Amino acid sequence: MVGIEEVAKLAGVSTATVSRALSGRGHVSPASKAKVEDAATRLGYVVSSNASSLASGRTRNIGVVIPFLNRWFFSSVLEGAQQALLRHGYDLTLYNLAGDGRERSSVFEHFLLRQRVDAVVAVSLELTEHEVQRLHDLGKPLVGVGGPIPGVRTLTIDDVAVARLATEHLIALGHRRIAHIGGDLEFDLDFHLPTNRRLGYEAALRDVGVEPDPRLFAPADFTIAGGYHAAKQLLGVPHDRPTAIFAASDEMAIGSILAARDLGMVVPRDVSIVGIDDYDLSEFFGLSTVAQFPRGQGEKAVEILMEQLEPGPDAAPPAATPLPFELRVRSSTAVPPER
Amino acid sequence: MVGIEEVAKLAGVSTATVSRALSGRGHVSPASKAKVEDAATRLGYVVSSNASSLASGRTRNIGVVIPFLNRWFFSSVLEGAQQALLRHGYDLTLYNLAGDGRERSSVFEHFLLRQRVDAVVAVSLELTEHEVQRLHDLGKPLVGVGGPIPGVRTLTIDDVAVARLATEHLIALGHRRIAHIGGDLEFDLDFHLPTNRRLGYEAALRDVGVEPDPRLFAPADFTIAGGYHAAKQLLGVPHDRPTAIFAASDEMAIGSILAARDLGMVVPRDVSIVGIDDYDLSEFFGLSTVAQFPRGQGEKAVEILMEQLEPGPDAAPPAATPLPFELRVRSSTAVPPER
DNA sequence: TTGAAAGCGCTAACAC
């Protein structure tokens, strides 16, 4: 293990200068900076992050707390965050809180306070006020992705607007009997995402004078299989079946496409289907959808943290810019069948 | 920030004793151990991992290097590893090497040597001899998942045997014209997984006196869309079409099921389809498959590292136990159509 | 079994 002292010796400067030259803080003459960098690479020197952290109080590491790893939205956010962090020279330590709440509190009490991270990104996790407070007291920046945490800067798409857009797409095509597959109550605990999407759907309908019909709502669990079963219920009725389905996620929408096919229906001739996400498989299935951009959300979360950890020259407080979303019309939506 | 000194004071012992009591190394009388633990919890004391690492040389953190986050196999391995590490009180820092090779070498040179990790898990990554050597020199244990790394303990299923099992399942049902959708060359760079699976397929056929027909092979990219297109080619021929398809992954197998449906065929009446993985959606599609258990692979990788980092009483060298796999017969395979 | 004290390798005042 080559240490800072050896670099200092080889470069003919003090350890302090080496530290300054390599970290970029404090002023160093170009000449000695060059000498130091040269010596460092020649010796294969890399700072010990522990020693550095201990002395400086900064770890250059951020914690990401996330409930799932194997679902599209979450892994995409993670990927975006990871990539952005790498660019900034930060490491990412991962805390997957899939399990119950016991594991969770231990993670919080320990890792945060073990001084391992400079900041944390909480993905779709409802933090208690206590947890938020603790982070705040320690001066650790915190940003949420996917759902408002009271008192915390959080990135979420406007679920009401997204759902409204998807529904309006169907309405513009001439649909009026539009079913909705949304989340069940269990999913509403975090952030009311299902409720908000349902609200947007209902608002769009009311705008054109259609009163939402509760019989046209089916709950599901955000998976393809769940969407499949829900759509079978919705489309299997003998009379007055809907001409379109708006599913609160692409996975459920894809399940709906498969259900329609199994019922002998042709999409979009017999039924139009639209989702939200722009999931991996959506293009393959020709699914019309409102895209959200989870990778971008992960990146943006990191940018916000960086702004707080290393304030740039323009100390613009990160405005609450809304997250982008975008209607992508593919081949699962069309005018309703003639009747 | 409450430090060790305060705990020592409250417990009426020295900091050395606090350290010993809390870390479990060295002997401490039960009496003082209790006092220390009591004091620690009362003060909400948690060791500073940096200070501890600096002094002891151990970080209690392991690095996981992985090329994708948003694919089933990889996120499952990661989840398994994360969970196992949590149980052992270790943190996981994530290095996603999705990008090109530049990013990759920088990760290696820096993070490993920045003393951030005690060991590393490399998932489906071919390390250069140099990289392996560096880790070795630093005394950092390394274990691979998903492909042999020369000179390194690595967990891989026996791809030849798995493919043979899948193929034999079809043969036992009476199939002889069995097509294979495998990886293209690009995927073979790492670990020859596609080649090995093809070898197993061919061996099974030869065992029953069938010479593999190269026209029954189609390459694809391990995605549903890729499998779909490959299967269309295979099944679209007017004469002598295969009665079964063995796909080298479940995603490609599911694509094949969808392709068969689009060609008006009924699975398994007109064509049987089998995959490898037991992917998320496989059950939903009724896909027969050979399950591998990536979560378990992640866990096992961690157990092996733990054995090296904290040798237990029974210093049994971890035998090269083969990884489990298992045929799961569902509804995508049946006897071939009468002809 | 316990305590005193010397570092672990670096950073950041502070002085020049």
Add this chain to the structure above:
DNA sequence: GTGTTAGCGCTTTCAA
């Protein structure tokens, strides 16, 4: 712009 030096908070000899 650069060097000196006192820590950062813990672990671990070493001696008692």
